[in-house]
Amino acid sequence: MSIAAIRTLRGRAWQIYEQMGMPTPQQEDWKYTDLGRINAALGDNWWKPAVPERSIPSLGADQLEALAIPDLDAWIAVFIDGRFQAALSDLPEGIDFAPLMRLVIDRPEQAASMLEVDKRMPLFNGFVAVNSALATDGGVLLLKANTVLDRPLLIRHIATRSGTAHIRHSIRLKERAEAHIVEHYCGIGEAAGLTNTVCQIDLAAGSRMRHDRIQMEQPCHYHIGRLSVTQARDSQFESHSVALGAALSRVDLSVELAGPGAACALNGLYLIDGRRHADHHTVIDHAVPHCTSREHYRGVLDDRARGVFNGKVVIREGAIKSDTAQSNANLLLSPFAEVDAKPELMIYNDDVKAAHGCTVGRLDTRQLFYLRARGLTEADARQVLTFAFADEVLASLKPAPLRRFVEHAAFSRLFHEEDAEEMLT
Amino acid sequence: MLKIENLHVAADGKEILSGIDLEIPLGEVHAIMGPNGSGKSTLANVIAGREDYTVVEGSVRWRGDDLLAMTAEERAWAGVFLAFQYPIEIPGVNNVYLLKAGLNAKRRAQGLTELDAMDFMALVREQASRIGLEEDFLARGVNEGFSGGEKKRNEIFQMTVLEPSLAILDETDSGLDIDALRVVAEGVNRLRDPERSIVMVTHYQRLLDHIVPDVVHVLIDGRIRMSGDKTLAHELEERGYDWVKAEVGGA
Numbered sequence A: 001m002s003i004a005a006i007r008t009l010r011g012r013a014w015q016i017y018e019q020m021g022m023p024t025p026q027q028e029d030w031k032y033t034d035l036g037r038i039n040a041a042l043g044d045n046w047w048k049p050a051v052p053e054r055s056i057p058s059l060g061a062d063q064l065e066a067l068a069i070p071d072l073d074a075w076i077a078v079f080i081d082g083r084f085q086a087a088l089s090d091l092p093e094g095i096d097f098a099p100l101m102r103l104v105i106d107r108p109e110q111a112a113s114m115l116e117v118d119k120r121m122p123l124f125n126g127f128v129a130v131n132s133a134l135a136t137d138g139g140v141l142l143l144k145a146n147t148v149l150d151r152p153l154l155i156r157h158i159a160t161r162s163g164t165a166h167i168r169h170s171i172r173l174k175e176r177a178e179a180h181i182v183e184h185y186c187g188i189g190e191a192a193g194l195t196n197t198v199c200q201i202d203l204a205a206g207s208r209m210r211h212d213r214i215q216m217e218q219p220c221h222y223h224i225g226r227l228s229v230t231q232a233r234d235s236q237f238e239s240h241s242v243a244l245g246a247a248l249s250r251v252d253l254s255v256e257l258a259g260p261g262a263a264c265a266l267n268g269l270y271l272i273d274g275r276r277h278a279d280h281h282t283v284i285d286h287a288v289p290h291c292t293s294r295e296h297y298r299g300v301l302d303d304r305a306r307g308v309f310n311g312k313v314v315i316r317e318g319a320i321k322s323d324t325a326q327s328n329a330n331l332l333l334s335p336f337a338e339v340d341a342k343p344e345l346m347i348y349n350d351d352v353k354a355a356h357g358c359t360v361g362r363l364d365t366r367q368l369f370y371l372r373a374r375g376l377t378e379a380d381a382r383q384v385l386t387f388a389f390a391d392e393v394l395a396s397l398k399p400a401p402l403r404r405f406v407e408h409a410a411f412s413r414l415f416h417e418e419d420a421e422e423m424l425t
Numbered sequence B: 001m002l003k004i005e006n007l008h009v010a011a012d013g014k015e016i017l018s019g020i021d022l023e024i025p026l027g028e029v030h031a032i033m034g035p036n037g038s039g040k041s042t043l044a045n046v047i048a049g050r051e052d053y054t055v056v057e058g059s060v061r062w063r064g065d066d067l068l069a070m071t072a073e074e075r076a077w078a079g080v081f082l083a084f085q086y087p088i089e090i091p092g093v094n095n096v097y098l099l100k101a102g103l104n105a106k107r108r109a110q111g112l113t114e115l116d117a118m119d120f121m122a123l124v125r126e127q128a129s130r131i132g133l134e135e136d137f138l139a140r141g142v143n144e145g146f147s148g149g150e151k152k153r154n155e156i157f158q159m160t161v162l163e164p165s166l167a168i169l170d171e172t173d174s175g176l177d178i179d180a181l182r183v184v185a186e187g188v189n190r191l192r193d194p195e196r197s198i199v200m201v202t203h204y205q206r207l208l209d210h211i212v213p214d215v216v217h218v219l220i221d222g223r224i225r226m227s228g229d230k231t232l233a234h235e236l237e238e239r240g241y242d243w244v245k246a247e248v249g250g251a
């Protein structure tokens, strides 16, 4: 495998994009998410990289500090506008975390396998193809068998300018390895940009991963994200996918339970206001017997915000003794807010445990009255109930500084800062 | 004094209360008894400010304030407290947070400074132990996973922390065993004060053995049909509500 071969691979990916184009609302998976807003904001060449190759964007220390997650003791990898920032990163020794660009030069074989475009991938679309064609940066983490990453790895993605950041991460845990990955997406400024990120996770037998994805980009920013997970025997995967920011965001999360005893727990929260749009599509594939999946997504939609949740669970014919439970609950805070929620269970054998529930509602008037009868103002009572509803998802975030940070980010958006503070204690 | 005049209340287009007149002076405990469905909870909820009911006619004044013109929270700040017949579960909202927010909102409305966190916790711990609520209840969600008896205790616990001047207890006795009933009654009796009025809604006289009322009213089909002293409760227990109907010759 040579650099030339990678060039060929990228060329092929680009061709696929040219054939497929951007997804359109005519496609079943994109029925509720119209990408016209991205075209309008970024133009036909929406994919143009935000930062030309080899130039290094910079950000002041105080700005970096202001966007940080306070008190989170973590290894850090920083990407600004899609470019890896080695000088700002703090990575463990002996851990193989290589930026993609270097990988292409040092180990093209590995880079090629990472950039492979596979149209059979669940929810495959033009964004993934463009990502394969254009992503120059991303983190590659390989944990050897039986190693435990001692601290969470925080991957900071900071958007500061217009144009698109194509990012490609690949994380592989060998047998019984353990890691906690936090993908944080944020930004500064008013420029309309796009984050197009793909993260592939490969969990070998008995390995365990926590993965938290916190998206709180600027209101003028767009976000297309993908997480593809493959799980071998007895591996465990627990994730939180939180969408608070961006004008429009779409996250596709797919998990293939490919070895018996594998288990995943997917948690999600979309809490948006204004005219924001947040779309979560998930696919859990029970490919083999004896796997467990749990999924719990909640949405809070204020003003004219629109949420989309589509949770597909496939249980294959041979996947007996599968155990799956999915729940999606939505809270509409305004008469103009909207949500399109769709659970999709596709079960091809009888020997399974499957449960699902999906609700769309408003605040409970009896609960509101109870709180007001105890002296809370109506506004406070609404805040408290909204907080309680959303926090069901955030309460399992660990460690404490991460949970506190996300709760703050979520609730200071809807509430006065000091009220959020009170409720969190 | 609580003064209710000619109160007519409807819900879903149906009249539930049909002209209630009631006066409860400061310092007194009044019991309101009546069969199921007679409108006792409706009366209690309308006083506390629940919005699902339509007040068709009449007035409710507490110490001169026109309660019907006030929101539920303003009534709470004016000293009104309702112990619910069916306390609702609010998962994820911390019990102590609710009390602190409620108490401080009331203090702000009264022009007082907010309680300092230490003093507040000391108060909460003392009242919880008096009412027999374990500390771990405090850290849980409001009524979340509580048994029926625990929910009722929690209502009384909240009442003793918030120290209302008008306490309305809606069937707080139902679902309580004898020991719990005694604890709850002690909580209410501690609150008896020349500056407070207490309304006890019940349809058994059991609770009234522990909290002796000054006056007993009988509510049937949305109207007060009879009032008397504590012996009326015993009479009702023996002779039932049909006797009252026959006596007043109505309905």
Ligand SMILES: Nc1ncnc2c1ncn2[C@@H]1O[C@H](COP(=O)(O)OP(=O)(O)O)[C@@H](O)[C@H]1O
Residues within 6 Å of the ligand: B011, B012, B016, B034, B035, B036, B037, B038, B039, B040, B041, B042, B043, B052, B053
């Ligand atoms: N919110 C409501 N909407 C419609 N009907 C109601 C409502 N609340 C109470 N009612 C009706 O009013 C009557 C009195 O109810 P309630 O006040 O609960 O009686 P009690 O507490 O004396 O048992 C019942 O027939 C009940 O069904």
Ligand SMILES: [Mg+2]
Residues within 6 Å of the ligand: B040, B041, B042, B085, B170, B171
């Ligand atoms: Mg009742």
